[in-house]
Amino acid sequence: MTRGDLLFPELRCNLREYARDQTIYAQGGGADCWYEVIHGTARICHYYPDGRRQIMAFVFPGEVLGLERAGRHNSAEALTSIQLYRHALDDLSLRLDIDGRGEGDHPAIEKALKAARESIALLGLPTAIERVAAFLLSVAHRTHGGPLLYLPMSRADIADYLCLTMHTVSRSMSELARRGLIVLDAPQRVRLLAPEKLAHLAGVELANMFGGEAQLVA
Amino acid sequence: MTRGDLLFPELRCNLREYARDQTIYAQGGGADCWYEVIHGTARICHYYPDGRRQIMAFVFPGEVLGLERAGRHNSAEALTSIQLYRHALDDLSLRLDIDGRGEGDHPAIEKALKAARESIALLGLPTAIERVAAFLLSVAHRTHGGPLLYLPMSRADIADYLCLTMHTVSRSMSELARRGLIVLDAPQRVRLLAPEKLAHLAGVELANMFGGEAQLVA
DNA sequence: CGGGGACTTGATGGTTGTCAAGAAATGTGG
């Protein structure tokens, strides 16, 4: 199941490992490469001078980070121990073409654009509970697709991603549990009981963006 | 001053004109080209089945739209009468390299990514007045850079872009005027009296994103 | 001059941020 197994031995020199909470690259530095996640999860953060932090994205296996030719606008940090494949900036082809055939000549950049669109869509949802519902569906779809999911990030991370406070995220989770849409086995372990109702909360279209309901009923 | 003058006669066949409120391309259709704005302004809209509308971006001269190889996720509509240069999808070079030298091999996509980052940053601001302040700075920077600016979009458009209501946008504008940061000569004609104070509201870093204060004091 | 659309403004209620405390989970040393 480990995706590193898919790689030829001569390509292993491009593999990088980071421990939990390590910085993969730092905001303000120069960019000499981009990465593809083999396994583990990262967060992309932007720090403002006033101390606020905005999480631009979470990056799961098969997704990309660091596509900034001009330099690092954001920091990348390991949420869990993480294994990355390091690419040269002028090579925009993916190592793991998981989705089947590529999506044009620049699949890496197009993945990045798609992720940005998804973030904007999430922030466009008017209420906290809708954003949390959409977030859970997004994570489910982007990891295994099953109804039992592990959240590698803290409530504060989720809050900084959805532009809410940790408290509101927590309240929304509790409210979803109270309505019977999810079960909180542990703070970071969530079962999606009614993904179709979550999808309705998140907006039908957004739910489609996350791959629809079919995969979640598995 | 008209940018069409910069084009060689043999390239005029790729110019397209649209009148105000015309649709440039529609959500759900196929994508066979992307565009560069010569003059005029467009809005990129995403329509949800429940009737909500999210404006993903406003596109000013020198900026790009329609970079979606897989098909149209969004609609593009002319805010004013608009002149576009039509590009093939496999040619990602810009016709107008306004910023001087290009920014790598894929300047068009990198412009699109930069615009997406800016939208996320705007939505990350916690209060309505901060978003409106940042929005005004952004428009000023992306048009002429001077303190006197014309807003080609309606309050409702701004609201759907900043994820607020038209009413809150209007109230925020009035509040900025009350504080002496701007003057509302007409609903769509705004003078920035204190761009540095607007920048402080919007957050220093965001202000830098919009080109800093120097250009606004002109 | 009259009509309609866009904008502004007021009153009210719902949602979220803030402040504060408590509960649960995690880690550490005995």
Add this chain to the structure above:
DNA sequence: CCACATTTCTTGACAACCATCAAGTCCCCG
């Protein structure tokens, strides 16, 4: 393995902010 310390998460009370509902104003255009 347990007790304790620390961090993370949850929950409550309150205040601030924004959406909603409802008028009212301004401006453009016929």
